[in-house]
Amino acid sequence: MQIIDSGLGNGFQNLTEGWRRKIAGHLRLAILLLGLLSLVWTNNAYSASKSILVLGDSLSAEYGLARGSGWVALLQQRLKAENIDGSVVNASISGETSSGGKTRLPALLQRRPDIVIIELGGNDALRGLQLSATESNLRAMIGAAQQAKAKVLLVGMRIPPNYGRDYTEKFFSLYATLAKQNKVPLIPFLLDGVADKPELFQADRIHPVAQAHPIMLNNVWTGLKPLLAK
The missing domain is CATH 1.20.5 (Single alpha-helices involved in coiled-coils or other helix-helix interfaces)
Structure with a gap:
């Protein structure tokens, strides 16, 4: 046993x-x-090709810069460097207002972009236009892009206090309000890290020089990269 x-x-x-x-x-x-x-x-995560539409004003349209040195052109380079399959369409126009962008957007959406970056409103404020009209136009653009099944990235702006502190602050805050109400990501201030450096502006003291645009791209990239991965 x-x-x-x-x-x-x-x-x-x-x-x-x-x-x-x-x-x-x-x-x-x-x-x-x-x-x-x-x-x-x-x-x-980034394998599906993404098309990005940028609807902006002179800050995105390479005003006073050599072609290919603005933040939108640098964005295309960033996508390549990050091995992200994507294409960028820059539909920005110098002097563009929110009203002009609202008018042009339906035709642009026929391209069926995956992501729409809206960088408008600054010229409205510089002209002292009613904030309610700017807010309404931006809201309409966000809604149109969402209805077209595109993700939206809203880019905010600050203006000098030419029209008084109340107008200036209400203008700045309308972007946050729109972003919250429409559930879209927000870049609070495109010129963050630039606006307080006079040497980064052209002679008109409004438009940044080429050296400022990588900073602007980095600001946008913080909100854009998560959208590219979705």
Whole structure:
């Protein structure tokens, strides 16, 4: 009986060790597969080609700059550097108002962009236009883009206090209001990190020089990159 018991004990022990080795092997394989799947998912997060429409004014239209040095052109380069398959259409026009953008947007949406970046309203404020009209136009553009199944990134702006503190602050805050109400991401201030540096502006003290545009792109990129991964 002792011999039989000993044999059975050794047999069970050997069987258990065998199963342990098999289980350990399967676990290693599972971990390896999970790692590979994670890597594939990460690479494919940006794999679907994205089309980006930028609807802006002179700050996005390379006013006073050499072609290809504005933040929108730099955005195309950033996409390539990040291995993100995407194309950028710059529909920005110097002097554009929110009313002009609202008028032009329906035709632009026929291109079926995946993402629409709206950078408008600054010229409205510089002309002292009614804030209610600017807000209404921006709201209409956001709604039109969303109805066309595009993601929206709203880019805010600040203006000098020429028209008084009340007007200036209400203008700035309308972007946050629109972003919250329409559930879209917001870049609070396109010129953040630029506006307080006079050397980064052209002689008109309104339009940034080329050296400022990488900073502007970085500001936009913080809100754009998450949209590209969705």
